[in-house]
Amino acid sequence: MxxxxxxxxxxxxxxxxxxxxxxxxxxxxxxxxxxxxxxxxxxxxxxxxxxxxxxxxxxxxxxxxxxxxxxxxxxxxxxxxxxxxxxxxxxxxxxxxxxxxxxxxxxxxxxxxxxxxxxxxxxxxxxxxxxxxxxxxxxxxxxPWVTRQRLRLAEVPVGFAEVGKLENDVRSAGLHVVGTEYGAGHATLKVAFEDDAESLDRVRRTVLSLSAGTCEARPGGTEWVDLTPRA
Structure with missing residues (x-):
């Protein structure tokens, strides 16, 4: 639960x-x-x-x-x-x-x-x-302990052939990828971010840039996410 x-x-x-x-x-x-x-x-x-x-x-x-x-x-x-x-x-x-x-x-x-x-x-x-x-x-x-935080999610629909590269690029850009779901015809990349307008804009701009304008980040609810381990 x-x-x-x-x-x-x-x-x-x-x-x-x-x-x-x-x-x-x-x-x-x-x-x-x-x-x-x-x-x-x-x-x-x-x-x-x-x-x-x-x-x-x-x-x-x-x-x-x-x-x-x-x-x-x-x-x-x-x-x-x-x-x-x-x-x-x-x-x-x-x-x-x-x-x-x-x-x-x-x-x-x-x-x-x-x-x-x-x-x-x-x-x-x-x-x-x-x-x-x-x-x-x-x-x-x-x-070993971790911080668990409730974050806002963005969902990024992307083709099967492109999802691996886009996920790597998004991670390299410093965004937090929490998983990928595979459905009929496309995959959905899930990106977590702080719950504020500035963070959402950053996610949208980053995804558009990395996908050359072919993918869009859409609001996708919230999720509890494990962050960087702490002492």
């Missing part, structure tokens, strides 16, 4: 596409294995939790926290058998307060699961809070 179009937010930070990110921490012989996954809805988040229960079936706890949506309105956490408030909430707080490169705390569409193997030494309530918080914070510090 894609982000809601009526969201007040126009951008947020989420995990870069790819495999789950994993990070392990050992504290007083207990192993804390943190897994981060990009998710679009609660079903996907709960699917990750179920997968890790099967993979680490002999672990004592599979604690979790996730944040969903551009406005971060859906937030859930679970202590999974740890003392109340010592695992899920600290994990959720670690996700909520993690600032990105522009100094804003805006992580979303991410699920964190911390698998704990008990090492035989009790950590106490304060120790558990620190352990689960640090596990997620350290994983978040090392994971």
């Amino acid at each position: 894609p982000p809601a179009e009526d969201s007040r937010a126009t951008r947020y930070t989420t995990l870069a596409p790819g495999p789950d990110f994993r990070h392990e921490l050992e504290i007083k012989r207990s192993r804390f294995i943190t897994v981060l996954r990009r998710v679009e809805d609660e079903a996907a988040a709960r699917a990750l939790i179920a997968e890790l229960r099967r993979e680490f079936h002999d672990a004592r706890h599979h604690c979790s926290a996730f944040i969903l949506g551009p406005d971060r309105t859906t937030q859930r956490s679970s202590d999974d058998g740890e003392p109340s408030g010592t695992a899920g909430i600290p994990m959720l707080e670690a996700l909520n307060r993690r600032e990105t490169a522009n100094g804003v705390a805006d992580l979303s569409d991410v699920c964190a699961v911390v698998v704990r193997y008990f090492g035989g030494i009790l950590l106490g309530a304060g120790g558990l809070v620190r352990a689960y918080s640090d596990s997620v914070s350290q994983a978040a510090d090392r994971a």
Whole structure:
């Protein structure tokens, strides 16, 4: 399920596409294995939790926290058998307060699961809070993130024989191509840009110039797009 179009937010930070990110921490012989996954809805988040229960079936706890949506309105956490408030909430707080490169705390569409193997030494309530918080914070510090932004789209109908060259030329001109659709008789190149008149004019002028006047960029709605990865 894609982000809601009526969201007040126009951008947020989420995990870069790819495999789950994993990070392990050992504290007083207990192993804390943190897994981060990009998710679009609660079903996907709960699917990750179920997968890790099967993979680490002999672990004592599979604690979790996730944040969903551009406005971060859906937030859930679970202590999974740890003392109340010592695992899920600290994990959720670690996700909520993690600032990105522009100094804003805006992580979303991410699920964190911390698998704990008990090492035989009790950590106490304060120790558990620190352990689960640090596990997620350290994983978040090392994971690859991207900015996800809602952009305006332009659609460019183009012949099959010309679409490859035009796409390369448009990318070389610094425009953001989000994909190409193939239909009956022609392809449609999709170009994303900032939602303002100046950006739309630039896209139109660039497409006309690169196609020698044979192709025209037409308004095509909006789409959430992954931008350049950030630290």
